[in-house]
Amino acid sequence: MSSVKAAIFDVDKTIISIDSMFHFVDYGLRRYPALIYRLPAILWFTFLYKAGIVSVEKVKRAYFKGIERMSEEDLKHFFKTRLQTAIFAEANEEMHERKREGYIVLLVTASPHAYMKFFQEFACVDHVIGTQLVRRPNGGYTSIIDGSNCKGEEKVRRIMEYLKGQNQIIDYDQSCAYSDSTSDMPIMELVAKRYFINRRVPGAEELRWGKNE
Known part of the structure; x- marks a missing residue:
């Protein structure tokens, strides 16, 4: 297996300034x-x-x-109008910078892959991992979670599963992770450089994104 330096990002309140779940409910009601x-x-x-x-x-x-x-068009419209417009400018620059530095950029979220997958259209994003929903036989999604909610240790399991499929392992000393939540501590333990967004956590660096100093 080849050793790679990875930059692992949570999404809600880390890359985007909002909680996508609540915005998804609002979007659905308006649509x-x-x-x-x-x-x-x-x-x-x-x-x-x-x-x-x-x-x-x-x-x-x-x-x-x-x-x-x-439909897929609805989900992409939700992504474009609610999520893409809520990306922290600092997060956008950080992802692009890590990609330029030769990192594989992974987005790992507890939110549904059904709409988070559109982040993979960004040139700086290598792969998106999210909570899977059961698909309908004729296309579309149900609201039933397929497998486990992608949070905590499940995020680690899913990251390892993806990397195994790529014949890769994480270079601990050269890799980094970003989150707003201590529920992502299992991910933080995969890497040497740990960043929390807009909060102070012992043993990690705080990055202030979208806030005035």
Whole structure:
């Protein structure tokens, strides 16, 4: 296997300034107003999740129910109008700089690959890993998570799976990772250089993106 220097980025609140899940619900309601009937279920499952009664997979299914009405064109429009416009300028420059320096740039997110995949159209991005949703036989997506929610240790497993398929391993000393959340500490342990966005975490460097000094 070849050893590679990797730059691993979370997406929500790291590359983009927003939480894509909430914007996806808003986008779905504006695109398909009939989805308003889903709001009580979303609020109920959010309450149950915060109370520790239901799993993250179940609450996410409630949030992403609207995807069952959406085409690929809808998902790309959501990406272009909500996510691409919310990219931190500093994150954009950091990804491009890492790519120029010879890193493989990996985006790894708990949000659905169904819409995060469009980041892979960027020349500076080598691969996007996200939570997979069950596909419909005739095309499109259901709101059911296929496998596990891509968070914490699952992110590490998915990164390792991808690299194994490329016959690559991470060069620990030369690699780096970026996140806004301590839930990504398992990823941080894969690399020597650790950056947290707009928060201070012991043993890591804080990068202030989108904020005035």
